[in-house]
Amino acid sequence: MKITIIGTGYVGLVTGACLAVRGHQVTCIDKKRDIVEKINNMQAPIYEPGLEKILKEVVASGRLAAGNDLKNSVLASEVSIITVGTPFGDGVIDLSSIENSAREIGEALREKHDFHIVCVKSTVVPTTTDTLVKNILRAASGKEPGEFGLAMNPEFLREGKAVEDFMYPDRIVIGADDERSFAGMRKVYDGFLDVPIIQVNIRTAEMIKYVANALLASLISFSNEAASICEATGGVDIKEVLAAVTLDKRFNPRIGNKLADPEMNQYLQAGCGFGGSCFPKDVKALISFSMEKGYLPRIMASTLTVNQEQPLRLVGRLEKKLGTFENKKIAVLGLAFKPGTDDIRESPSITIITKLLEKKAQVFGVDPVATRNMESVIPQAFPNVLYTTDYKIALQNADAVILATSWPDFIKIAPEEYLQLMKYPLVVDGRRVLDKKSLEKAGCIYLGVGLV
Ligand code: UGA
Numbered sequence: 001m002k003i004t005i006i007g008t009g010y011v012g013l014v015t016g017a018c019l020a021v022r023g024h025q026v027t028c029i030d031k032k033r034d035i036v037e038k039i040n041n042m043q044a045p046i047y048e049p050g051l052e053k054i055l056k057e058v059v060a061s062g063r064l065a066a067g068n069d070l071k072n073s074v075l076a077s078e079v080s081i082i083t084v085g086t087p088f089g090d091g092v093i094d095l096s097s098i099e100n101s102a103r104e105i106g107e108a109l110r111e112k113h114d115f116h117i118v119c120v121k122s123t124v125v126p127t128t129t130d131t132l133v134k135n136i137l138r139a140a141s142g143k144e145p146g147e148f149g150l151a152m153n154p155e156f157l158r159e160g161k162a163v164e165d166f167m168y169p170d171r172i173v174i175g176a177d178d179e180r181s182f183a184g185m186r187k188v189y190d191g192f193l194d195v196p197i198i199q200v201n202i203r204t205a206e207m208i209k210y211v212a213n214a215l216l217a218s219l220i221s222f223s224n225e226a227a228s229i230c231e232a233t234g235g236v237d238i239k240e241v242l243a244a245v246t247l248d249k250r251f252n253p254r255i256g257n258k259l260a261d262p263e264m265n266q267y268l269q270a271g272c273g274f275g276g277s278c279f280p281k282d283v284k285a286l287i288s289f290s291m292e293k294g295y296l297p298r299i300m301a302s303t304l305t306v307n308q309e310q311p312l313r314l315v316g317r318l319e320k321k322l323g324t325f326e327n328k329k330i331a332v333l334g335l336a337f338k339p340g341t342d343d344i345r346e347s348p349s350i351t352i353i354t355k356l357l358e359k360k361a362q363v364f365g366v367d368p369v370a371t372r373n374m375e376s377v378i379p380q381a382f383p384n385v386l387y388t389t390d391y392k393i394a395l396q397n398a399d400a401v402i403l404a405t406s407w408p409d410f411i412k413i414a415p416e417e418y419l420q421l422m423k424y425p426l427v428v429d430g431r432r433v434l435d436k437k438s439l440e441k442a443g444c445i446y447l448g449v450g451l452v
Contacts, residue, residue: 001025001187002077006070006101008035010046010162011121011155012083017051018166020058022191027073028066039066047342047369050163070101074108079117079188081153082133086122088281092288093125095132102133106140109148117149117184123282124152125289126206130177149181152202153188154209159276160340173198175205210286214300217279219267221306227270227450228313238270238450239432270450272404272430273310275337275346280304310449311348311404311430315355317447318400318428325361329423331394332356334405335367335374335387342369344377348430349404353378357385364394368407395421402428415442 058064084097152175227238337347371387429448
């Protein structure tokens, strides 16, 4: 099939490249010339494992090209997939990029005789596609739905694993209100074997995406809340509690004699909170949408409150241990919102560093790939806040270290290194990934989420 992708962020580019791998002819449209140039030069404009490799393959074979001529690409293709950003600001989701894309596609459709499907993949609140997008397409094309197809096909891509998630999805959700659009979208995913295809109406497809993210975010906050209760109790370790709780076969079914240990259980681990471009934004957007419709979601609102407080609780506990942060050097291991990405959007490390600076600490942030991005949010200022990719520099003479992102290299730091390098070997485990026993045996002081 010939497919146009509009917007080449991490969702658009991964979608385009993976669909090209599956044999489609893809054109990726972006207004930014430098991004278009990079893609055509086989360079990934974003850091996403595996992306550059497949990009090289599909650009070299001519199955994917980037450009900025949306109209001609729509005229020459059978499906347009909208993957532009939907940021959340001022209490509502910003749909201006979606509106512009729909308008431009509609204007192109005015001149098109063949059937063309417009598919929204960007995360949009329920009813956006079958009201706003549909109406813009109608007005701009002068055509009625049926003369063009309309679909909503949410993405479930984790940053850092987006290529793998796209190529081997758990499910493919196709929202449409007519059989011709369903059929066209099924053809897009023809090459994906043994994957359940869920066909629902358009607004259900939109809702599935939000509820999926809200569920995962709520599980994290649930675990973090349980962790706080353990801290208040004393002598109870959240890790032991959750390890036993998740043995319930409804979380952890047995396959033969083995436990399946589903990845879902990862979301039931306590830590310093979730971040990223999706969970915080999507939960906020769903709450605001729901309130507009007259229902106040309480669990989801609390999910956000617990999450905002989580990194601050950790800083508070550290402050109690140290007495004061003034003139104290604190190393923060991990700036990215999770390992495997350079993305720092809504990262708990931002909250941690901001609070430490407010309390007059000297901060040394460490990350293998995210220091530059962090610098654009909290600029370096000697001697108050500095960034490095080398944890040894950050640990040198530090009064405490907070592990905020569980990058494998940080988990591997030997207890002896903390002892040798730091002024005071106080190790704060914000992800509960370090071995408390061996740290304490070596002489470090351990402080972990959900354990006092
Ligand atoms: C998330 C979803 O997992 C994807 O299914 C979804 O498609 C994507 O959002 C999206 O809407 O586009 P992502 O934001 O890349 O993907 O990240 P996750 O791997 O799910 O992690 C989210 C946050 O939760 C991270 O900050 C991570 O550190 C945190 N987390 C995760 C915890 O705090 N505790 C955990 O136990 C697990």
